[in-house]
Amino acid sequence: MTQFTRRPVLGLLAGLVAAPKRAFAQQPLRIEINEGVIEPVPYAIPDFVPETGGASEYATGIARVIANNLTGTGLLREIPTSAHVGRITSFDSPVQFSDWRAINARALITGAVRTSGRSLTVKFRLFDVVSGQQLGDGLQLDGSTEAWRRMAHRVSDQVYSRLTGEGGYFDSRVVFIAESGPRNNRRKQVAIMDQDGENVQFLTDGTALAFAPRFSPTGDRILFTSYETGFPRIYLMDIATRRRQVIGDQPGTMTFAPRFSPDGQSVIYSLSVNGRTDLFMLNLASGQRWQLTQTDAIDTAPSFSPDGSRIVFESDRSGTSQIYVMGLQGGTPQRISQGQGRYSTPVWSPRGDLVAFTKQHNGQFHIGVMRTDGSNERLLTASFLDEGPTWSPNGRVIMFTREAAGGDAALMSVDITGRNLRRIPTPGPASDPSWSPLLP
Incomplete structure (x- = not known):
């Protein structure tokens, strides 16, 4: 740039x-x-x-x-x-x-x-x-x-x-999955664009299924999951050079749902083996890895607090998918979702005050926000399928994927008051957005 x-x-x-x-x-x-x-x-x-x-x-x-x-x-x-x-x-x-x-x-x-x-x-x-x-x-x-x-x-x-009186968010980019081809054989490429939908570039060629790209805190690298080898593996890519490498790989396992730590030095992700899915953290420089959860439940979709001291994640340890918060130093995860329905894909706001999430209840999907202790839950959207929220750099707008019954996926945005729901222009069907920080 x-x-x-x-x-x-x-x-x-x-x-x-x-x-x-x-x-x-x-x-x-x-x-x-x-x-x-x-x-x-x-x-x-x-x-x-x-x-x-x-x-x-x-x-x-x-x-x-x-x-x-x-x-x-x-x-x-x-x-x-x-x-x-x-x-x-x-x-x-x-x-x-x-x-x-x-x-x-x-x-x-x-x-x-x-x-x-x-x-x-x-x-x-x-x-x-x-x-x-x-x-x-x-x-x-x-x-x-x-x-x-x-x-x-x-x-x-x-x-x-x-x-x-708030910080801006226009000088930023969005990485997402660009979809094309028939619905029964959909081609999915990692793509990047300006936040207004302009300057679209493809970062992968679409020969392998890719999903869930995520920006680094400096906006120069991304993580994404690909089935290039036949099993889900996490890739780290430098946006400028397109160079990439597999990280967190371990024989006989599947790795997915990665996110960077706020300092960009570590990655947290899910690792699945023998029917169990737990959260792990990997130091990118040393390759050292720590296991953060160890249960028979499925623990996934982790996201760091802005200060890096805690994580929010999705788990079915209570019998249904709910949202939990835990410290990186250990301790018992605390469930913060208390409403009816299933909760998933939690993401900590860059302001540190809210957690955005996907909720499924009574046959509808919602994008919502709650305080980090689970209080003051508010649902911002409702449709056949809304999922995968990502925050603008100033923590005032949320972008997500919407799919109508029998229709194609599209990127939408809404502000945290629930007003100004709008579609983000993309060349074709699109999903899995991740908003970058402000560009340097």
Whole structure:
């Protein structure tokens, strides 16, 4: 991925119109997302100003990507450019806020783009239209023209953060299983894409069944399970080089459901032998392995807490599939799922406050969240088949697999309030998503 630099825009903020002392004055614009937003906040984003001859295409494209990102959150609603009264023709000119109040815009995003050969510079500013105030400093990104979409995602993260007070999640990627072919002979490849469904690349050729890819904490490696040898085996792949290796392999066993530790130095996974499935942890550098559970039950789908001190996992030790938490230093696992039905695929939030899960009850599947002690369970979705949640980097959005009766699998997302359920665009049927951290 092409790298770029970021720095504050200096000397560009002088001469802005002062906040008017009239009925427009309000508290600073802030979107609260804890309880969901029923009425999205209207905003305007004119095409960015091209400051050089070759910048026009990028200026339009960057503004459109930002708009798609922000509108896709369900928190904001874009006012179409055809409705704009005002025009932004220079990044340095004072904003005429009355033009944007006239169309009921609450926020305004302006920007400019400059090219020089293969180099690209993007600048932006965010305004609270009602108060006439700029929100935060200006920002400038410098990189190559190939990185223009990443720059748009970075600007989106900044706008989102300034409006909500939360970290962004747009400059990230998703690894998933791309499905193709007839349903009775489905081809499944590990693929990777930007979080908005763009820039899809295939990481495996589909000659062997693959499933459950998972990102490393640094986003440069993945784990996945493959039937390349006829039995499930865990593979570790470097995304940039596509080099891969089998890990945790042991003759006569099956290994699957891997996840990285928060420091990226170890992997936790399930190992099945002689009808028993237990959890193991492997140090990637030394090859040392520890057994974490030892029962006649099926223990699988482990996930670390952000501080690495505990794991949450799925087990049928109580007779049905339920969710348990245990410390890495040992002790008796504590069941935290208490509702009716079967619970599976638990994933610890990157914020550390919640566990997402799949629930099956009364003939339906749900994606839900609960606190790490099992309290405050909330079901966010319901359908014929919803499963396999994965968290956005900021812990505010969950992506998962949905499959309708007789239909193909698709990737969906929902925020933790249960609002803004939407489909993620993919080239074809898709399943098993895993969200990366923010890119460096």
